[in-house]
Amino acid sequence: MMLRKRSILAVVFMAGLVAALVLPLTPTFSAGNTVVTPSDQQGWSTADTRPGGAVNFVADATAPAGCGALQLTTDLSVTAKAQYLRAESVPLANVFALSYHTKQVSGPPVADPSYQLITFLTGGTTGFTTLVFEPYQNPSLGLIVPGLWQQWDVDAGLFWSTRTVTCSGGTIVGSAGGPATYTLADINAICPGAEVGGFGVNIGTSNPGYDVYTDLVEFNDTVYDFEPDANCATFENPEGGQFVIGDLVNAAVGSTVNFWGSQWQKNNPMSGGSGPNAFKGFENGNLLPDCGSTWTSRPGNSSNPPATIPQFMPVIVSSSVQKNGSVITGNVERIVIVETNPGYGSNPGHWGTGKVVAVLCTSP
DSSP states (O other), X not given: OOOOSEXXXXXXXXXXXXXXXXXXXXXXXXXXXXXXXXXXXXXXXXXXXXXXXXXXXXXXXXXXXXXXXXXXXXXXXXXXXXXXXXXXXXXXXXXXXXEEEEEEEESSTTOOOEEEEEEETTSTTOSEEEEEEOGGGOGGGOOOOTTSOEEEOGGGSOBEESSOEEETTEEEOBOSSOOOOBOHHHHHHHOTTOEEEEEEEEEOSSOTTOEEEEEEEEETTEEEEEOOTTTTXXXXXXXXXEEEEETTSOOSTTOEEEEESTTHHHHOOOTTOOOOTTOOSEEOSOSSXXXXXXXXXXXXXGGOOOSSOOSEEEEEEESOEEEETTEEEEEOSEEEEEEEOTTOOSSTTXXXXXXXXXXXXXXX
């Protein structure tokens, strides 16, 4: 993802040049969508998310609506799980429209969020199971294409059940991961009293190394549009390079970070070890970094930090910063968008701080 002055919402490519669409801070969304943000989650929750799994709101200029999406990730452990659910109460027989959009950022070929229905197949609070739709188990609806947003017509697909439940019309056979064999019509015929208690998206367990996005999750004609609190604000790069923070800093959306100053080393711990005291937070060797790339810099003010900084700008998240002679190098684990605070100056005595408003990209 090349970083130039641009809007989080959209970038227009013409004749090899990148033209920024400078948009107001109020986003434009499709009529009828319910917008879900970190500060207004509209009844959604991270539910059964477990260690090693994470749910984040991220900026994505290619998202099917607005300027962002929901990111689900798992580390390399098989017990990791990331889940985002919303409570519901409706007979399964009255469920008529289910769909969502997904994008595989990285992971195995089958990586994509599942769409899940929390269901009580014998009604009330009995016969609990989770009905799971997974894109890779529905090849008749299309094949997963990495890096591409795809829409899935969930109510037209096949589900598998996490538990075995006997109903008045027969038995729904549970399994640990499929295969998906039941349509909604099948389940309603076998369990005519089934009730839906919730719905949402999930990866894990047994889905290590996933990085996937989802957006426009539909349940009975209500469509949920996941957006960062950045509100599609225009951001631009600082002059001459990029600022950096450490990966052990709390860089969740809404958190305050210190990206420049005399105490950069102290305020920016990293999983790869403490950075050099000579680095004050500005790199000038990679003007347009991608997640997964690297950068170089020179110590202190010799990296030529800019005299002023934008209101909204990208900031690199590094897990390792090393000094070899007069050259400082680091990696790009993530890039976040920061709304900067007043008080910055190019002298390290004038700290640069700001609030994280979105995640732009994450290294595979």
